[in-house]
Amino acid sequence: xxxxxxSYQVNHLKQLESEAIYILRETAAQFEKPALxxxxxxxSIVMAWLARKAFYPAKLPFPLVHVDTGHNFPETITYRDxxxxxxxxxLVVGLVQESIDQGRVQEEKGPKASRNALxxxxxxxxxxxxxxDACLGGGRRDEEKARAKERFFSHRDEFGQWDPKNQRPxxxxxxxxxKQHGEHFRVFPLSNWTEMDVWQYIKAEExxxxxxxxxxxxxxxxxxxxxxxxxxxITMLPEEEAxxxxxxxxxxxxxxATCTGAVLSNAxxxxxxxxxxxxxxxxERGTRSDDKRSETAMEDRKKQGYF
Amino acid sequence: xxxxxxxxxMDLLRFTTAGSVDDGKSxxxxxxxYDSKNIFEDQLEAVETSSKARGDxxxxxxxxxxxxxxxxxxxxxxxxxxxxxxxxxxxxxxxDTPGHIQYTRNxxxxxxxANLAIILIDARKGVIEQTCRHAFIASLLRIQHVVICxxxxxxxxxxxxxxxxxxxxxxxxASRLDNVVEVTFxxxxxxxxxxxxxxxxxxxxxxxxxxMYHLENVYVGPDANHIDARFPVQWVIRxxxxxxxxxxxxxxxxxxxxxxxGDDVVVLPSGFTTKVKAIHTLEGEIExxxxxxxxTMTLEDEIDISRGDMIAKPNNQPKVEQDVEAMICWFSExxxxxxxxxxxxxxxxxxxxxxxxxxxxxVNINTLHKIEDDLEFGLNDIGRISLRTSSPLxxxxxxxxxxxxxxxxxxxxxxxxxxxxxxx
Ligand SMILES: Nc1nc2c(ncn2[C@@H]2O[C@H](COP(=O)(O)OP(=O)(O)O)[C@@H](O)[C@H]2O)c(=O)[nH]1
Numbered sequence: 030x031x032x033x034x035x036s037y038q039v040n041h042l043k044q045l046e047s048e049a050i051y052i053l054r055e056t057a058a059q060f061e062k063p064a065l066x067x068x069x070x071x072x073s074i075v076m077a078w079l080a081r082k083a084f085y086p087a088k089l090p091f092p093l094v095h096v097d098t099g100h101n102f103p104e105t106i107t108y109r110d111x112x113x114x115x116x117x118x119x120l121v122v123g124l125v126q127e128s129i130d131q132g133r134v135q136e137e138k139g140p141k142a143s144r145n146a147l148x149x150x151x152x153x154x155x156x157x158x159x160x161x162d163a164c165l166g167g168g169r170r171d172e173e174k175a176r177a178k179e180r181f182f183s184h185r186d187e188f189g190q191w192d193p194k195n196q197r198p199x200x201x202x203x204x205x206x207x208k209q210h211g212e213h214f215r216v217f218p219l220s221n222w223t224e225m226d227v228w229q230y231i232k233a234e235e236x237x238x239x240x241x242x243x244x245x246x247x248x249x250x251x252x253x254x255x256x257x258x259x260x261x262x263i264t265m266l267p268e269e270e271a272x273x274x275x276x277x278x279x280x281x282x283x284x285x286a287t288c289t290g291a292v293l294s295n296a297x298x299x300x301x302x303x304x305x306x307x308x309x310x311x312x313e314r315g316t317r318s319d320d321k322r323s324e325t326a327m328e329d330r331k332k333q334g335y336f
Numbered sequence: 337x338x339x340x341x342x343x344x345x346m347d348l349l350r351f352t353t354a355g356s357v358d359d360g361k362s363x364x365x366x367x368x369x370y371d372s373k374n375i376f377e378d379q380l381e382a383v384e385t386s387s388k389a390r391g392d393x394x395x396x397x398x399x400x401x402x403x404x405x406x407x408x409x410x411x412x413x414x415x416x417x418x419x420x421x422x423x424x425x426x427x428x429x430x431x432d433t434p435g436h437i438q439y440t441r442n443x444x445x446x447x448x449x450a451n452l453a454i455i456l457i458d459a460r461k462g463v464i465e466q467t468c469r470h471a472f473i474a475s476l477l478r479i480q481h482v483v484i485c486x487x488x489x490x491x492x493x494x495x496x497x498x499x500x501x502x503x504x505x506x507x508x509x510a511s512r513l514d515n516v517v518e519v520t521f522x523x524x525x526x527x528x529x530x531x532x533x534x535x536x537x538x539x540x541x542x543x544x545x546x547x548m549y550h551l552e553n554v555y556v557g558p559d560a561n562h563i564d565a566r567f568p569v570q571w572v573i574r575x576x577x578x579x580x581x582x583x584x585x586x587x588x589x590x591x592x593x594x595x596x597x598g599d600d601v602v603v604l605p606s607g608f609t610t611k612v613k614a615i616h617t618l619e620g621e622i623e624x625x626x627x628x629x630x631x632t633m634t635l636e637d638e639i640d641i642s643r644g645d646m647i648a649k650p651n652n653q654p655k656v657e658q659d660v661e662a663m664i665c666w667f668s669e670x671x672x673x674x675x676x677x678x679x680x681x682x683x684x685x686x687x688x689x690x691x692x693x694x695x696x697x698x699v700n701i702n703t704l705h706k707i708e709d710d711l712e713f714g715l716n717d718i719g720r721i722s723l724r725t726s727s728p729l730x731x732x733x734x735x736x737x738x739x740x741x742x743x744x745x746x747x748x749x750x751x752x753x754x755x756x757x758x759x760x
Contacts (some may be wrong), residue, residue: 041348
């Protein structure tokens, strides 16, 4: 008997996987027109991977939506298209350039111009244009304190706003996605995953990632204390020219090339990255070396957060 | 290498923490995170700085989990916050509910997914009304493992006598609870770390495990029901592709028991019987499916099945009825339950209309006495009602199966979740 019940034990990654699949299926079932927000970062990659599992052998019953600033690392779009092909999904692209052309947003001027802030408008326009009533996001509760009480099914009013007072309690396996006309939901299937879980899962499942996540020698320079990649979209200021150099770096998030900072790292494989994440977690009290962390955490937030 | 395998073999423990204001809950959670090295350095730095600014003698670990406290001060909704940490043995999810007087609703929410509850008692105060309330909620929600942490032992001179007295008080109260669960008592000092992660040097008289040892080793395997096979259909998969032309799969998360290819099954509500043909996952067909796995099943015969139906075994079926007796906890601040209310009921993957036929009684959760003269339910009220649903539910009692024995009630106009229910 003891022996028997033992075999029904499943490890925590399997539990998290099966919970996320449950949420993905609930989203498909409870909403008329859901969409999966695909940033090209690791969390949205894992989420899309799980969606493939949830509906196999059928195709995903919702599209992946990508907001393209036009200022991408070249690898990003190649990766995206290959990945979408591999998991047999439909892709909907919202172009920031289009929002600019239509006068919906103003392109920033000057050498430090970035399209990062413009993405939100393009995203909301894309959601409205297609009438999506639930958007799946890769947000995790462990990202920051303020997210710790976020729901799996997060209710937004007709203006797309999150009202902390109007969030519904979530008990057991039961999720209440009922809404009035015009209201939306954001759904976060990875709520209970930590950064470590995501990396472990990527390893266990051998999920391909954009090469940007892995350390390699790149042409970089420093702007406002952040290491940026030299690309066609960026004009270096004279004082920045002096910081131009080759350096072994990797990216912890994948976003707009004009403002996504790199970190000094030799982590060239998933195992290396897992070690790096584990080390950051266990830093002993008093050593304060890795001051890049909070910057990248900020970016994590912008990318995956409340969009 | 072995460490890696360790991580992949780790299981998951979900626990909730309860205690009244100032019993030391935030300090305890901070201590668990700190002593198991689960704190990011930027967090720690921030905490050290603000502890210093406040002139605290110790690093104030409570500040680590203080997102909620700030809210309390600002008068924002107090709620459940989820926190995560891992040791080489286990991954933990804490449902942290602030120790507000009026927080029954949040504790019920946190407890609904927990395998274990930690209840804090201040050694100076002993068992108080709120301890009883917390123990009652843990037993109502059928949390299998309860840990009573007698905290602030440093303030009672690490006294064994005081500790024994508190245990006796608690046991006397607990004997009146319906569901006997496993209760473990641990004397601790969250502030100084005694018996939290490291064994106390101040209490030689205590021979039991530290809190962390207990959390890492308590056996949670049998919490799920592996006897009564239940598969609420969540979604029907029809690829309609050339390769999978006639494929019709039923997707869902096993809510109980075990399903294997070849098993005789019955589909509710139609009552048709057939056999499991295969259990599919992206990685290929699997030999068995059990809780909590999400899978897709195909059946031998073509039967009309849709979301909200349930697949079970012919010789072990859930109740199929429109009349339900349940304990509920009322959640709404705005809406009260007065007599024959019409509501939406959500149970497994099914949604139906329901009408409250009768309010039997409410429970005074501090004394466990029944209240029969005031039957209106407001926020945080717990009691027993009977319901009739617009179509049959396929259910088990909550004590038998948490998934098929639970439901929520929703206001059909505001869509607010107004109550949680446990079927008797
Ligand atoms: N002496 C002593 N004080 C404690 C202990 N645990 C917590 N405290 C103090 O009790 C107060 C309330 O603790 P806190 O963790 O904020 O309580 P909460 O309201 O339950 O979260 C704080 O001043 C803590 O420093 C303990 O084990 N011993």
